Amino acid sequence: MKKERVELGPECKNHIRGVKDTVYLLEGKWKTIxxxxxxxxxxxxxxxxxxxxxxIAAKTLSKELKDLEMNNLIIRTQNNTMPVTVDYELTDFGKSLHDIIDTMAKWGIEYREQLLKN
Structure with a gap:
């Protein structure tokens, strides 16, 4: 017996697309950290x-920072110093991820506590 395909409404599809975009933007081990x-x-x-x-390896950090900069989540500022130094900071767009990351942290703490109970 063939199962019927479930059709999602436009609002649901838009919601899932937003989740996919966010996961794509933050994918990998290091970006959210x-x-x-x-x-x-x-x-x-x-x-x-x-x-x-x-x-984290320097090469990996460099790649992750370039990805975050390309996606407008951080700003890279090269300072006029000798030797040259570079600062990284969040853009306002990057700062807007705080609630998401805070929720992830709270969930992770609860999950770890749950694992330790069992």
């Missing part, structure tokens, strides 16, 4: 950020 550090730590230099992110 980088955004969290920049949100709570403010403007940071590359090496300061790398020290905060245990286990």
């Amino acid at each position: 980088i955004i969290s550090h920049l949100y709570f730590g403010g403007k940071m230099r590359f090496m300061d950020l790398k020290r905060q992110l245990e286990g």
